[in-house]
Amino acid sequence: MSEKRDYYEVLNVARDADARTIKKAYRKVALEFHPDRNPDDPEAERRFKEAAEAYDALGDEEKRAIYDRYGHEGLRGGGMRAGGVEDILERMSDIFGGDVFSDLFGFGGRRNRGPRKGKDLGYRLGLTFEEAVFGCKKTLEIPRDETCGTCGGTGAKPGSSPVVCPRCNGRGQIDINQGLLMMRMTCDVCGGTGKVIRDICPTCSGKGSVRQIVQVELNIPAGVDSGSRIRKPGEGLPGEAGPGDLIVIIQVDDHERYQRDDVDLHVEESVDFVTAALGGEVEVETLDGTQTMRVEPGAQPGDVVRLPGLGVASLSGGRRGDFYAHLRVPVPKRLNRKQRKALEEFRSAGEDA
Ligand SMILES: [Zn+2]
Numbered sequence: 001m002s003e004k005r006d007y008y009e010v011l012n013v014a015r016d017a018d019a020r021t022i023k024k025a026y027r028k029v030a031l032e033f034h035p036d037r038n039p040d041d042p043e044a045e046r047r048f049k050e051a052a053e054a055y056d057a058l059g060d061e062e063k064r065a066i067y068d069r070y071g072h073e074g075l076r077g078g079g080m081r082a083g084g085v086e087d088i089l090e091r092m093s094d095i096f097g098g099d100v101f102s103d104l105f106g107f108g109g110r111r112n113r114g115p116r117k118g119k120d121l122g123y124r125l126g127l128t129f130e131e132a133v134f135g136c137k138k139t140l141e142i143p144r145d146e147t148c149g150t151c152g153g154t155g156a157k158p159g160s161s162p163v164v165c166p167r168c169n170g171r172g173q174i175d176i177n178q179g180l181l182m183m184r185m186t187c188d189v190c191g192g193t194g195k196v197i198r199d200i201c202p203t204c205s206g207k208g209s210v211r212q213i214v215q216v217e218l219n220i221p222a223g224v225d226s227g228s229r230i231r232k233p234g235e236g237l238p239g240e241a242g243p244g245d246l247i248v249i250i251q252v253d254d255h256e257r258y259q260r261d262d263v264d265l266h267v268e269e270s271v272d273f274v275t276a277a278l279g280g281e282v283e284v285e286t287l288d289g290t291q292t293m294r295v296e297p298g299a300q301p302g303d304v305v306r307l308p309g310l311g312v313a314s315l316s317g318g319r320r321g322d323f324y325a326h327l328r329v330p331v332p333k334r335l336n337r338k339q340r341k342a343l344e345e346f347r348s349a350g351e352d353a
């Protein structure tokens with residue numbers, strides 16, 4: 001077996017390269033030796049796997065530190081998980097996002113391995129505080145590329161059909177000689193599909209899809225928060241093996257009164273200084289309407305009164321959060337004569353004691 005190559009050399013980066021540079025370098029090498037671009041080429045497959053292994057080590061701060069100190073020896077045993085090409089491809093889409101394949105081919109992310117599902121479609125949805133807390137129904141209007149009804153997605157004029165690409169003879173790839181080097185590239189005439197359209201569909205101009213505004217009904221459960229994701233299967237972009245999913249990402253507006261912390265709510269509640277001193281009951285507005293809370297005698301500004309179970313519903317189905325009133329005790333700026341007199345008596349009462 002041949003000697004293991006240095007990981008930095010594999011990715012062609014300097015030893016002090018930062019994380020971003022390493023990631024970029026991995027992407028470059030992985031795309032160069034990608035199995036779809038180099039079908040049935042064992043050397044390319046070996047380089048592809050080698051790059052994945054190198055990135056697995058250098059892309060992880062801890063492993064990289066070990067590798068820097070002890071080399072390959074240090075990572076023995078703790079190295080890569082399963083090394084199949086499919087696993088690597090899977091991980092690559094985690095690392096680079098689903099677009100890695102469309103970058104590779106420049107057309108919709110199609111790979112050689114049979115029909116693929118359409119892409120997922122992301123959608124940002126803004127909600128008011130109340131909509132998020134209580135849940136709601138929404139009708140989303142989503143601009144989406146739909147399969148063209150005139151040509152059924154082929155892009156060819158009805159009655160005609162795509163023909164085999166004359167440039168690549170249907171292979172989707174062409175070989176270009178550059179001196180001694182031969183490079184294999186995606187066919188520039190058919191874009192890799194292996195087919196070209198003679199008579200273009202008048203509705204979609206040959207694209208096979210038309211941009212439409214589609215209405216999608218969405219049930220939003222009580223308790224969603226900013227960053228919550230709701231997946232709506234089958235509402236993404238069309239694909240040969242069925243459409244992808246719609247991923248709705250929630251963004252919740254702030255509320256002028258309530259501060260939300262996951263399922264708990266916090267409010268500032270003013271209590272008059274007499275009630276704070278003597279204790280008593282105070283009415284407070286909550287999500288469940290007006291509630292009475294008990295203020296203990298001698299309450300101080302900043303004291304917190306907890307109303308259990310009056311917070312936000314839990315998305316995971318657990319118990320509701322709590323409601324926390326943070327007490328403010330404002331000192332009155334004006335007093336009428338009677339009040340002033342009462343307070344002066346209060347003061348002298350203190351001196352008597
Ligand atoms: Zn069409």
Ligand SMILES: [Zn+2]
Nearest residue numbers: 165168187190
């Ligand atoms: Zn072609």
